[in-house]
Amino acid sequence: MTQAVRRRLSALGPWQWAALLALTAVVAYLFHLWHVTSALFLGPLLAGLIFAFSGSDLKVSRKVTMGSQAVIGCTVARAIDQTILTFLTHHWTAILAVIVSTAGAACIVAWGLMRFTSLSGQTAAWGSMPGAANIMVTLSAEVGGDTRLVAFMQYVRLIVVLSTASLVASLLIGSGAHLPAAAAARPPAPTDVSFLQALPTIAVALIGMTIGKLARIPAGPLLVTALLGAIVNLNGLFPLVLPYWLMVLSYGVVGWYVGLQFDRKVLGAAARNLPAMVVAMLALILLCGAAGVVLALLLDVDLLTGYLATSPGAIDTIAILALNGQADMSVVMAVQTLRFFAVILMAPYLVKFICRLTPRPVGV
Secondary structure, eight states: OHHHHHHHHHHHTTHHHHHHHHHHHHHHHHHHHTTOTTHHHHHHHHHHHHHHHTTOOOOOOHHHHHHHHHHHHHHHHTTOOHHHHHHHHHSHHHHHHHHHHHHHHHHHHHHHHHHHSSOOHHHHHHHHSOSOHHHHHHHHHHHTOOHHHHHHHHHHHHHHHHHHHHHHHHHHHHHTOOOOHHHHTSOOOOSOOOHHHHHHHHHHHHHHHHHHHHTTOTTHHHHHHHHHHHHHHHHTSSOOOOOHHHHHHHHHHHHHHHHTTOOHHHHHHHGGGHHHHHHHHHHHHHHHHHHHHHHHHHHTOOHHHHHHHHOOSOHHHHHHHHHHTTOOHHHHHHHHHHHHHHHHHHHHHHHHHHHHHSOOOSOO
């Protein structure tokens, strides 16, 4: 059955993209009917997964996703105002506590994997580090980790994080427990913006993408564009507006990129330790979620904002969920950005510490 599907997909050639687009439209529409938060992002992600596990060789280049990150950065910048600076000044101790607790949760999960599975310390540790999946895979390759398993752990956790975050957002919004006061004050994104009206914003995205790429900053296109856009927004230079179709395209590209990362070979390599990996991922999400509840109570923000601010997912995908779930972007992006860089800086030292806890020969 699988071989037959693979042969049919190969026979399609370039038409695979058209088939993927059609499947994406169907899945996204169904998610929309079911009131799933971030349907325009999760639809492409699920469609990409279906194609990847069916044997398709389609891949989205990381260079293409840079443009999508820049567009998302502009959208994020619309929600950044003076309150984010005030927030950082008054609540830096809470943010520091979240960063430390997240790092501690990752260490606990990695130790458990190393202690109770056949995964090496390097593989378990790099696979458990929250956020920055591509960077963790690259760093693990330099120090002896199994990049296939690290990539599998990072991207599967990303999908689990996105699925659970979308479910949590839908439940909180549906129950009325989510009170997006700060988000409600944010001007709604217009759906009838012309390309000419959006040109200044697109220029900001292009500049931010270029600087972020040249500077080799992790997630640079998103972060640099968000910074430039925030400067524009804070000074009222011009309104940051984007056509709805461009935002949909950007969400779709990121979703495809994540979904198409998988293949059956990686799944086969991870099968032996898959149950333990899933348990570890859920444990990390629960630990970070608990930190999110504490953060929400300390900062007096809604639960969804606290949950997304501490979720161990990629910063661009968390930004999409926060935008669609009407969370407080100032809080979410402040915590996620600072944790993003902190984890990258701490990761090599945390991995060494974890490996020393239970020494084991390097291997799978």
